[in-house]
Every structure is written in C-alpha cells, then in structure tokens.
Amino acid sequence: MASTPADRIEQALVRIEKAAAARAYACERITQRHAKLRARIEDAVSSLDALIAREAGAEQD
Secondary structure, X not given: OOOOHHHHHHHHHHHHHHHHHHHHHHHHHHHHHHHHHHHHHHHHHHXXXXXXXXXXXXXXX
C-alpha cells in the first residue's frame, strides 16, 4: 500500500518527536550526573582543605 505525502510527513514528525524526547532525556541524565559529580568533587576538595589545614597547624606546633 502506497503512503501519501501526508502520511510520510506524519511518520517523519513521529520520528523527530521520538528523537527530541530521547535527546531531552539524555541531556537531563547528563545534568543530573554533572550535579552529583560536582557535589562529590566539592566534598573531596573540602576534605583536602581540612587535611592541609590540620597538617599546617601540626607543623607550627
């Protein structure tokens, strides 16, 4: 059965909508992963700062 131009346009729109939804989901996942990684790095840097401060204080004693 031959499809009409309108059918092909509708099918193309469905494919575009699926691709856009997949991209939005991927972007959201990346944003969430970035936020988690940033929090972990901030914690690690804070821990290192505290360790350096303790070591510097111990050297002065």
